[in-house]
Amino acid sequence: MARLPVDRLTDLALGRGEPPPGPFRPAFWRSPLRGPWLTAVFGCVLLVGIPIIFVTGLLSYASYDPGLGARNDQTPGKGLLGSYLFDWPTDPSWLYRAVIGVHVLLGVTLLPIVLAKLWSVIPKLFAWPPVKTPSQVIERLSLVLLVGGAVFELMTGLMNIQIFYPWGFSFYTAHFYGAWVFIGAFVTHVAVKLPAMRHALRTRSIARELRTPLADTVPEDDTESGLVATSPAAPTMSRRGLLGLVSAGSLLLLGLAGGQTFGDRLRGTALLAPRGGSYPGDFPVNKTARSRGITAADVSTTWALSVVAGSRTIALTRAQLLAMPQTTARLPIACVEGWSTVQTWTGVRLADLLDLVGAQPGTVEVTSLQKHGAFGVVRLADNQVADPRSLLALGVNGADLTLDHGFPARIIVPAAPGVHCTKWVREVRLVERGA
Amino acid sequence: MTRFRQTYGDSPAHLVAVVVGMSIAGYAISRVNDLGILIAIAIWFVGMLLVHDVVLFPVYAGLDNVLARLRGGTAPRVPWVNHVRVPVVLSSFLFIAWYPLILRLARGYPRATHRSNAVFLGHWLMVTGALVAISAIVYAARLFRARRAQPAGPAATASVPGS
Numbered sequence: 001m002a003r004l005p006v007d008r009l010t011d012l013a014l015g016r017g018e019p020p021p022g023p024f025r026p027a028f029w030r031s032p033l034r035g036p037w038l039t040a041v042f043g044c045v046l047l048v049g050i051p052i053i054f055v056t057g058l059l060s061y062a063s064y065d066p067g068l069g070a071r072n073d074q075t076p077g078k079g080l081l082g083s084y085l086f087d088w089p090t091d092p093s094w095l096y097r098a099v100i101g102v103h104v105l106l107g108v109t110l111l112p113i114v115l116a117k118l119w120s121v122i123p124k125l126f127a128w129p130p131v132k133t134p135s136q137v138i139e140r141l142s143l144v145l146l147v148g149g150a151v152f153e154l155m156t157g158l159m160n161i162q163i164f165y166p167w168g169f170s171f172y173t174a175h176f177y178g179a180w181v182f183i184g185a186f187v188t189h190v191a192v193k194l195p196a197m198r199h200a201l202r203t204r205s206i207a208r209e210l211r212t213p214l215a216d217t218v219p220e221d222d223t224e225s226g227l228v229a230t231s232p233a234a235p236t237m238s239r240r241g242l243l244g245l246v247s248a249g250s251l252l253l254l255g256l257a258g259g260q261t262f263g264d265r266l267r268g269t270a271l272l273a274p275r276g277g278s279y280p281g282d283f284p285v286n287k288t289a290r291s292r293g294i295t296a297a298d299v300s301t302t303w304a305l306s307v308v309a310g311s312r313t314i315a316l317t318r319a320q321l322l323a324m325p326q327t328t329a330r331l332p333i334a335c336v337e338g339w340s341t342v343q344t345w346t347g348v349r350l351a352d353l354l355d356l357v358g359a360q361p362g363t364v365e366v367t368s369l370q371k372h373g374a375f376g377v378v379r380l381a382d383n384q385v386a387d388p389r390s391l392l393a394l395g396v397n398g399a400d401l402t403l404d405h406g407f408p409a410r411i412i413v414p415a416a417p418g419v420h421c422t423k424w425v426r427e428v429r430l431v432e433r434g435a
Numbered sequence: 436m437t438r439f440r441q442t443y444g445d446s447p448a449h450l451v452a453v454v455v456g457m458s459i460a461g462y463a464i465s466r467v468n469d470l471g472i473l474i475a476i477a478i479w480f481v482g483m484l485l486v487h488d489v490v491l492f493p494v495y496a497g498l499d500n501v502l503a504r505l506r507g508g509t510a511p512r513v514p515w516v517n518h519v520r521v522p523v524v525l526s527s528f529l530f531i532a533w534y535p536l537i538l539r540l541a542r543g544y545p546r547a548t549h550r551s552n553a554v555f556l557g558h559w560l561m562v563t564g565a566l567v568a569i570s571a572i573v574y575a576a577r578l579f580r581a582r583r584a585q586p587a588g589p590a591a592t593a594s595v596p597g598s
Contacts, residue, residue, distance in 0.1 A: 077469045080462065112528045115487075122492060133444020138453050145460050148484040155483055163543035164535035167479055169472045178476065180463035188456025192449055214514075236503065236516050245521055249528040256529070256562065271558040272533050274544065288549045404549075 015129025023126040032232035035220030036200035042117040056103035063088045068379040074172045090387040093414035097334035101261040104338025112249035142188045149182025161337040214238040260339040275339035283341040285404045293371030309359035309430040329389040335418040345412045347393035361386035363433040369424040518574040522566035
């Protein structure tokens with residue numbers, strides 16, 4: 001007797017009987033290369049790479065010193081997620097440059113590995129029945145957070161460094177909380193899959209696999225994982241060919257982007273990176289004066305810097321600042337977007353400025369002339385203000401600052417993230433920490 | 436213990452791992468919820484997942500199937516399929532990473548930097564062209580070598596490295 005379609009629909013809804021056609025049937029998946037060993041190799045790379053990206057991300061978050069007060073804290077609702085925070089050091093001066101360079105470049109580099117890992121496990125997305133046990137229900141839910149989180153963090157990060165914001169929320173907030181959602185799912189996934197990964201890695205030798213040509217490439221020996229094709233097509237690419245292709249993709253992305261981070265001499269090699277290319281006689285500008293509403297009138301001869309401590313205020317013209325003892329320091333500007341540059345800055349020590357109003361180094365709030373955009377007001381910690389290399393810079397590389405680099409005066413602090421090196425400074429004010 | 440496994444479907448350690456990981460994720464979600472942007476973020480979270488699973492994967496798997504069919508039943512002297520795959524896949528990785536600059540979608544870029552974002556399409560095409568050219572040259576070299584080794588018989592195809 002022919003079964004009524006309604007029965008068939010009930011079966012499908014309950015995950016009984018024949019799976020629906022197409023990708024839900026094992027025979028649909030024909031690649032002879034998919035298998036637990038291949039997935040484990042990609043997983044192994046991500047198991048090393050993702051914790052590095054996560055930790056450097058957390059360090060970058062700490063470098064903004066959210067504890068100094070509301071001005072620095074873009075995520076006041078962070079709760080326990082900020083419980084590890086510490087005062088960001090000023091030594092070594094390249095600290096932030098290294099942290100954010102690794103974070104961004106490793107993220108870019110791992111993109112092909114993540115895509116390859118997703119390719120290698122995609123038959124599981126269509127496994128039928130979708131869930132058999134309670135353990136699978138929660139595990140599959142965690143996979144939504146894992147895969148959604150991985151793609152979300154990678155793509156929001158990549159889009160942010162290209163200054164592309166098609167969404168309606170703050171990148172900073174979303175990338176921060178997204179990272180924690182993802183890492184929760186990652187912890188679950190690693191704990192659940194680690195034994196399977198270790199077992200799968202033992203089934204084949206990577207050295208032998210790298211010597212196996214196409215003619216000797218056969219499907220993996222496994223029926224448990226649901227990854228190995230039940231009716232595999234003849235291979236058209238060896239396993240080493242696939243691993244080589246994915247690795248080449250990673251190296252290509254890194255090679256075409258690394259120059260924006262490694263140094264100004266290599267910047268021209270960064271053909272596909274937001275801050276690559278050539279800057280003759282200059283270095284990259286994060287946000288131009290025009291984009292922040294700075295006009296010539298704002299920085300004319302009437303400009304004066306206010307230094308405030310308690311009831312004492314002093315106004316200093318650029319000429320007066322230039323008449324003070326000048327300090328020169330070779331320090332990096334490192335942007336949260338991953339690019340960096342090392343330049344020679346000259347200006348007045350922040351500690352000397354506070355001395356003029358009879359104050360010891362403490363937490364200061366720096367206000368920019370900028371009319372709009374984030375980080376117009378930021379706080380610097382006691383240790384940053386006290387460092388003898390922390391300057392109100394008036395010049396760079398022996399010349400006056402240009403308007404785009406922060407004329408008439410900008411902050412430069414060793415190891416601080418770029419957005420804390422405020423440009424077009426209007427006021428430096430001693431404040432109570434946290435208030 | 437067996438009863439637990441029968442009901443739950445896995446070991447208690449599995450449950451612990453899931454509870455710990457999901458507690459971290461759940462706590463972060465509760466923090467986002469306080470900000471009132473949970474729905475917007477969730478849409479992008481799931482949206483990007485769907486873009487991969489329902490758009491990107493079917494498109495590239497479909498294209499690869501077309502490629503396999505073009506290859507036909509008879510094996511060529513030197514298989515060319517990977518000489519198409521490799522440059523296309525490498526170029527696609529670059530595109531996926533930098534499409535906002537390549538397609539000039541990143542309007543914020545010229546606004547913030549006052550630098551043109553018109554160079555990126557050219558750079559991407561240049562790199563893609565170089566990849567295609569290298570792949571074609573390697574293919575031509577392999578074909579030349581296979582022709583010269585012709586008298587040796589079919590072993591010549593099997594011993595081609597790198598595929």
